[in-house]
Every structure is written in C-alpha cells, then in structure tokens.
Amino acid sequence: MTDAAELRRRAQEFLAAHPPATTDRLDFLRARFDAGLAWVHFPEGLGGLGAPRTLQAVVDAELEAAGAPDNDPRRIGIGLGMAAPTILHYGTEEQKRTYLRPLWTGEEVWCQLFSEPGAGSDLAALGTRAVREGDDWVVNGQKVWTSSAHVARWAILIARTDPDVPKHRGITYFLCDMTDPGVEVRPLRQITGEAEFNEVFLTDVRIPDSRRLGDVGDGWRVAQTTLNNERVAIGGMRLPREGGMIGPIARAWRDRPELRTHDLHQRLLKVWVDAEVARLAGERLRQQLAAGHPGPEGAGMKLGFARLAQEISGLEVELRGEEGLLYDDWTMRRPELVDFTGRDAGYRYLRAKGNSIEGGTSEVLLNIVAERVLGLPAEPRTDKDVAWKDLAR
Numbered sequence: 431m432t433d434a435a436e437l438r439r440r441a442q443e444f445l446a447a448h449p450p451a452t453t454d455r456l457d458f459l460r461a462r463f464d465a466g467l468a469w470v471h472f473p474e475g476l477g478g479l480g481a482p483r484t485l486q487a488v489v490d491a492e493l494e495a496a497g498a499p500d501n502d503p504r505r506i507g508i509g510l511g512m513a514a515p516t517i518l519h520y521g522t523e524e525q526k527r528t529y530l531r532p533l534w535t536g537e538e539v540w541c542q543l544f545s546e547p548g549a550g551s552d553l554a555a556l557g558t559r560a561v562r563e564g565d566d567w568v569v570n571g572q573k574v575w576t577s578s579a580h581v582a583r584w585a586i587l588i589a590r591t592d593p594d595v596p597k598h599r600g601i602t603y604f605l606c607d608m609t610d611p612g613v614e615v616r617p618l619r620q621i622t623g624e625a626e627f628n629e630v631f632l633t634d635v636r637i638p639d640s641r642r643l644g645d646v647g648d649g650w651r652v653a654q655t656t657l658n659n660e661r662v663a664i665g666g667m668r669l670p671r672e673g674g675m676i677g678p679i680a681r682a683w684r685d686r687p688e689l690r691t692h693d694l695h696q697r698l699l700k701v702w703v704d705a706e707v708a709r710l711a712g713e714r715l716r717q718q719l720a721a722g723h724p725g726p727e728g729a730g731m732k733l734g735f736a737r738l739a740q741e742i743s744g745l746e747v748e749l750r751g752e753e754g755l756l757y758d759d760w761t762m763r764r765p766e767l768v769d770f771t772g773r774d775a776g777y778r779y780l781r782a783k784g785n786s787i788e789g790g791t792s793e794v795l796l797n798i799v800a801e802r803v804l805g806l807p808a809e810p811r812t813d814k815d816v817a818w819k820d821l822a823r
Contacts, residue, residue: 432470432481434488440479441467441492450498459501459535467493468501468534472518476530483716501536504767508578509533509540513586516656520603520644529584529605539766541582542660543573543606543630544653548823551791553588554597554650555821558632560589560604567591567604567642569612569635575788579615579628580764582608586656587637588649593819600818601649605641612636621780623760626768660789661728668716669709675739675778676705678771679746689749698749701742708734729790729798736785736792739770743779750775 444465448458462468463477467489472478494500503510510533517529532538549555558571569589579585585606592600606613612635617625644652672680683690683698708731715731747754757776770778786792800806813821 432479432485434485437467437470437479437481437485437488438492440465441489445493445496445498450493450496455499456535456537458499460531462493462498463531463534469514472530476518476526477534501534506533506536506539507767508542508582509538509584512542512656512660513540513584515659516586516603516643516652517605519655520652524640525605525643533584538583539578539581541576541579541585541608542656543576543579543585543587543632544656545573545575547572547574547629551794553653554601555818555823556588556590556601557823558587558589559593560591560602560637562591562639563636565639566636567602567639569604569606569632569637571632573630573632574627575618576615576628576630577626577788578766579608579630580617580625581766584608585630586643588653590818591649592647594817595647596815597813597818597821598650599647601653602646603643603649603652604637605643606632606635606637607641610635610637617762617764619762621783622777623757624763624765626765657790658728661732661795668712671706671709673709674705675742675770675782676702678775678778679742679749682746682749689751694745694749697745701738701745704734704738705742708738729795730803732789733792733795733799736782739778739782739785743775743782746775747779754779 444462444467448461450458453461466474466477466479468477470479470481470486470489471483473480501510514530514533517525517533521529529538533540543558544553544556546556546558548557556571558569558573560567560569567589569587571589573587576585585608587604587606588601589604590600591602594600608615612633614631614633615628616631618627618629619625620627679698680702711734712731715728754775756774758774768781770781773781790798797809801808
C-alpha cells in the first residue's frame with residue numbers, strides 16, 4: 431500500500447532525476463505522468479500508482495516547493511475534470527493509453543459537445559444523429575455553448591444512434607477529432623464581450639467505431655459519469671480561505687474603508703460565511719470522492735457555487751459604486767480560459783450570469799438534488815416511454 435512517506439520519497443527521487451530548472455517543461459510533464467505522479471489514484475501506466483486520491487496533495491506539495499511546472503489545469507479543465515475520468519471508467523485499454531497522457535500534459539485540449547439549441551436543458555432530447563456506415567459513424571447536427579472548442583483537438587460527444595426508442599436509451603458516446611472534415615466552430619460573443627463559448631456544426635463527420643466510448647445505446651449512462659465529474663469540477667474546486675470570488679470583495683472592503691456602510695457590512699458577512707461553508711463542504715465532497723465515483727451530491731455543490739458567484743459579484747459592484755460600473759475591455763477575444771479573479775468587478779458580475787447555466791442549469795440541478803439526494807417524489811414525465819422520434823418538437 432502506497433503511503434504518504436513513500437509518495438514523498440518518489441517525488442523527491444523524481445525531482446532529483448528531472449530538475450525543474452534544467453528540464454524542458456513538456457519533457458518534465460511527460461516524465462511525471464510516466465512516473466505515476468500525475469494523478470496518483472489512477473492505475474499504474476496511466477499516470478498513477480493506484481494510491482488513494484487524497485495523497486495527490488503530498489506529491490503536489492513536493493513538486494510545487496521545488497518550483498516544478500504544472501500542466502496549466504485551468505486551460506485543460508474539461509479534459510482533466512470530465513474527459514479523463516470518463517475515459518478511465520469506460521474506455522478500452524487502447525483508448526486509455528492513447529488519450530490520457532497528452533490530455534494530462536496539456537498537449538491536447540478537450541471540449542464537450544453535449545448541449546444543443548433544440549434540446550435546451552433537456553439534454554436527453556438531443557437530436558444530433560450518428561448513423562453507422564461500416565466501421566464508421568456519420569454524424570450530423572449542431573452543438574452549442576461549447577467552451578474551448580476553438581482551441582480543442584478532441585471532444586467528448588453524445589449523439590442519437592436510435593430514434594425508435596425512448597430518448598435516454600438511444601444515445602451513444604463518442605470521442606470526436608475536432609480537426610476532422612465537417613467540424614465547423616463558430617464563436618458566440620457573450621455579454622462580457624468575449625467569445626469563450628462556441629457553436630459547433632457537424633456535417634457528415636466520420637468517427638471510427640474505435641472512438642466509441644461504452645456500448646452502443648449506452649451513452650446516457652456514460653454521460654452521467656461526465657456530468658457528475660463536471661459538477662464537482664465546477665462547484666467543488668479546492669480553494670484556500672477567501673479563495674475564488676469572495677477574495678476580491680474581501681480585499682476591497684479592507685483596503686477601501688470609504689466604501690463601507692452598515693448594510694453592506696451585514697451583507698458581506700453573510701456571503702463570506704456562505705463562501706466558507708461552501709469551501710468546507712467541497713473539502714468533504716472530495717473526501718467522499720476518495721472512496722468512489724462522484725454522485726448526485728456534486729449537483730448541490732454546483733448549485734451553491736452558481737448562487738454564491740452571482741450574489742458576491744453583485745454585492746461587489748454595489749460596494750464599489752460608480753467605479754463598479756466601469757468595464758475594462760469590450761474587445762472581442764476568444765480566450766483559452768475564464769479568469770474570474772484576474773479581471774475587474776464588472777467582468778465578474780457579467781460572467782457570473784453564466785454560472786447558473788453551464789454545467790447543468792440550476793433548475794435541472796434542483797430536480798437532481800430533490801430526487802436523488804433528498805429522495806423526494808420524481809416529477810411526472812409523460813415522455814418516459816415514448817420513442818424519441820414521436821416526441822413533440
């Protein structure tokens with residue numbers, strides 16, 4: 431059994447053999463993966479050592495103290511937080527060995543082709559079609575709100591392969607090469623002025639059956655692994671005290687006493703406590719993850735994150751008064767990542783509006799918490815046993 435002392439020793443030996451100051455960054459990351467120090471809870475040969483997930487912090491601390499480069503996790507968050515655990519759980523051995531290493535090192539960025547303009551919050555109603563032709567699947571359809579599609583090499587994709595069965599049972603999960611013919615990415619300019627989201631059009635895109643993840647028609651079950659991990663990645667990220675959105679407003683309160691009022695003080699105290707409760711709840715959730723795969727509890731964390739981000743950013747704009755109405759730059763850009771804390775209060779306020787939509791709308795997540803966490807009666811569903819092709823659209 432690998433323990434903390436053993437992992438610390440392995441990390442120190444690795445650093446001695448690959449000094450960060452003199453080793454090329456990509457070579458360092460590749461070697462770290464091969465040494466099993468990328469994500470220690472993954473199997474040996476796939477970036478891990480089969481150790482408890484909680485021991486990753488031991489490795490990270492040793493490498494950080496030595497000035498080692500990281501893999502820029504914010505830029506490749508979809509790959510790390512969603513694609514990797516799904517590939518690990520459902521992928522073939524060949525798929526795992528092909529995709530996980532360049533995913534972790536950041537050589538290949540991933541995006542998520544799930545949402546569709548015609549399905550709204552009802553993901554299972556998606557209409558993108560995949561039709562089998564020999565050893566390939568031919569895919570046609572449109573996806574929307576796709577973060578990082580403009581820089582991604584790979585995508586996790588769900589498409590309808592059988593329209594003659596109820597909507598949840600006719601979906602299959604694929605790994606799509608974003609450089610293939612027929613894949614077109616168009617920017618979606620947002621309220622922030624940027625286009626970090628995209629719409630993606632798929633026209634006669636051929637995907638080999640070898641890039642199917644899981645069984646034909648079992649895509650909804652595979653997608654649940656992705657979605658559960660996505661909600662944990664969004665709502666359960668590890669933060670220090672006053673990390674994240676609460677940090678800028680707490681600093682502004684301390685540094686700008688002329689902005690303070692009694693009412694703002696009371697409201698700031700409330701959101702500060704809420705942010706700290708959410709942070710500690712995230713720590714507990716990560717401890718639960720050490721014992722297995724994420725469950726529906728991640729929906730509650732993501733719900734809380736969206737509510738808090740919007741409440742805190744609104745309060746910050748109000749605290750700053752006229753200054754809070756200023757905006758730094760409306761230039762149309764296509765950024766590679768979202769930088770909440772590196773921009774001004776106006777950006778945080780506008781960007782936080784998307785938090786209650788991305789990763790599952792708050793309304794859908796409330797249903798998940800009610801039914802799967804609290805055990806409340808499910809909402810009536812008239813389309814449960816109706817073939818997808820017969821649904822009203």
